[in-house]
Amino acid sequence: MSLNNAVLDLLTDLVKFESVTPDKSECQKYIADYLSNLGFKTEYIRYGDVSNMISTFGAEGPCLVFVGHTDVVPPGDLSQWKYNPYRLTQHEGMLIGRGAADMKGGIACFMTAIKEHCDAGKDINGSIKIILTADEEGDAINGIRKLIDEKVFNKGDLDYCLVGEPSSSDEIGDVIRNGRRGSITGHLTLHGIQGHVAYPEKAENPIHTCSNILSNLLKIKFDSGNEFFPPTSFQISNINAGTGVDNVIPGKIDLAFNIRYSTETNAHEIKQKITDVIDKNGIKYDITWKHSGEPFLTTERKFMNVCKESIKEVTELDTVVSTNGGTSDGRFMAKVCDQIIELGLTNRSIHKINESVREDDLEVLKNIYKNILSKVFSS
Ligand SMILES: [Zn+2]
Structure with missing residues (x-):
């Protein structure tokens, strides 16, 4: 040409x-x-x-x-x-x-x-x-x-x-x-009680609770997708916890995750399913959402x-x-x-x-x- x-x-x-x-x-x-x-x-x-x-x-x-x-x-x-x-x-x-x-x-x-x-x-x-x-x-x-x-x-x-x-x-x-696909990001902080690793009865380790929450979050079935969309996917992008020393149970853990979702579900449903899983663990937490696109x-x-x-x-x-x-x-x-x-x-x-x-x-x-x-x- x-x-x-x-x-x-x-x-x-x-x-x-x-x-x-x-x-x-x-x-x-x-x-x-x-x-x-x-x-x-x-x-x-x-x-x-x-x-x-x-x-x-x-x-x-x-x-x-x-x-x-x-x-x-x-x-x-x-x-x-x-x-x-x-x-x-x-x-x-x-x-x-x-x-x-x-x-x-x-x-x-x-x-x-x-x-x-x-x-x-x-x-x-x-x-x-x-x-x-x-x-x-x-x-x-x-x-x-x-x-x-x-x-x-x-x-x-x-x-x-x-x-x-x-x-x-x-x-x-x-x-x-x-x-x-739509996109939602969640920032989650799970709160425990900081303490000495030798006295776990006086602390609450949020990392331990988090492992249970994580495994259940990964089991959530949001939808099965459809002709044009793959199933909605949940991906954890960041986890941060720990004070940097070996003998302290940390007081909190921060997680970030993103959901790319199909037209078979919606932002409200997704948030509900995720907070249901966290609520079941009876842990104190804060969560903020960023919804970047339907x-x-x-x-x-x-x-x-x-x-x-x-x-x-x-x-x-x-x-x-x-x-x-x-x-x-x-x-x-x-x-x-x-x-x-x-x-x-x-x-x-x-x-x-x-x-x-x-x-x-x-x-x-x-x-x-x-x-x-x-x-x-x-x-
Ligand atoms: Zn462009």
């Missing part, structure tokens, strides 16, 4: 913006200018120091929305980069630069797909929205989450949502995501099939539909849109030093996106 292509030029320009979270560069303005030449109108909605752009073409249904972010994670130790992270550089078939994969590459592919769709004289029988936030890689409080909380979109406004995050594993389109799932096949067929036509791959991986802004969009698919570049190098994409992959993804536009908007 030719290196001299429109996606490459566009990505080269996008990578130049040093748009570490929250993106305060002119990257969004550059994108808005490009889209305005195609007839899009852009509005900016700003919360705190986070700029969110919404570019719209048309007003009719169906409405296809592309969701993404212009911010990037910091480059880290610059001396470890082969090249300047903000100058997209070709090297042995790869393009190296911060944000090349996550996710300026995906944005460049979608923008070019629209341009080529229009240049070919094809109609858009419906409307397109491109929603880009400057705060996905950070706290993600004032980005897509806030747009949804503030009811900038309502249920029914958006028919199909394409999240351009790097969903692919080895080849473009080998994996798409139709949902993500699970979501697209079960309707229409848009999923559009994406699968579009991939098949370009790559001949049979796509795996998955809910694995970390959370994404799809979880917020799920509140207003029933059909959400994540489909983008490969995630092999994201957030790493020397983040890169294969040159050829840009063309492939752009062509898949073009197919999606044709299928959604053919009258």
Whole structure:
């Protein structure tokens, strides 16, 4: 495939913006200018120091929305980069630069797909929205989450949502995501009574009680998963106890754990099952919860099939539909849109030093996106 292509030029320009979270560069303005030449109108909605752009073409249904972010994670130790992270550089078939994969590459592919769709004289029988936030890689409080909380979109406004995050594993389109697991973290402190190891009757060893609690926590069956989700998993990430000396029974033990959960259960049920186990031991404890995302799932096949067929036509791959991986802004969009698919570049190098994409992959993804536009908007 030719290196001299429109996606490459566009990505080269996008990578130049040093748009570490929250993106305060002119990257969004550059994108808005490009889209305005195609007839899009852009509005900016700003919360705190986070700029969110919404570019719209048309007003009719169906409405296809592309969701993404212009911010990037910091480059880290610059001396470890082969090249300047903000100058997209070709090297042995790869393009190296911060944000090349996550996710300026995906944005460049979608923008070019629209341009080529229009240049070919094809109609858009419906409307397109491109929603880009400057705060996905950070706290993600004032980005897509806030747009949804503030009811900038309502249920029914958006028919199909394409999240351009790097969903692919080895080849473009080998994996798409139709949902993500929910995530809850618990911090638990079990309180005993500190004392001398030689006088256990005068102390209460919380480590001993903890071993019983742990074995019972690990036995909890939260659910069996379903067609799209593996069973909910409980993982302990940290345990800390002990004073550091050999002759003291400690007064407390701290534990941290995380639950990645399916749509077959919910946060309330999970917390209840866990506290039931702890309560049975009659020990004094404190627990705090951090709920970082509800699970979501697209079960309707229409848009999923559009994406699968579009991939098949370009790559001949049979796509795996998955809910694995970390959370994404799809979880917020799920509140207003029933059909959400994540489909983008490969995630092999994201957030790493020397983040890169294969040159050829840009063309492939752009062509898949073009197919999606044709299928959604053919009258
Ligand atoms: Zn991303």
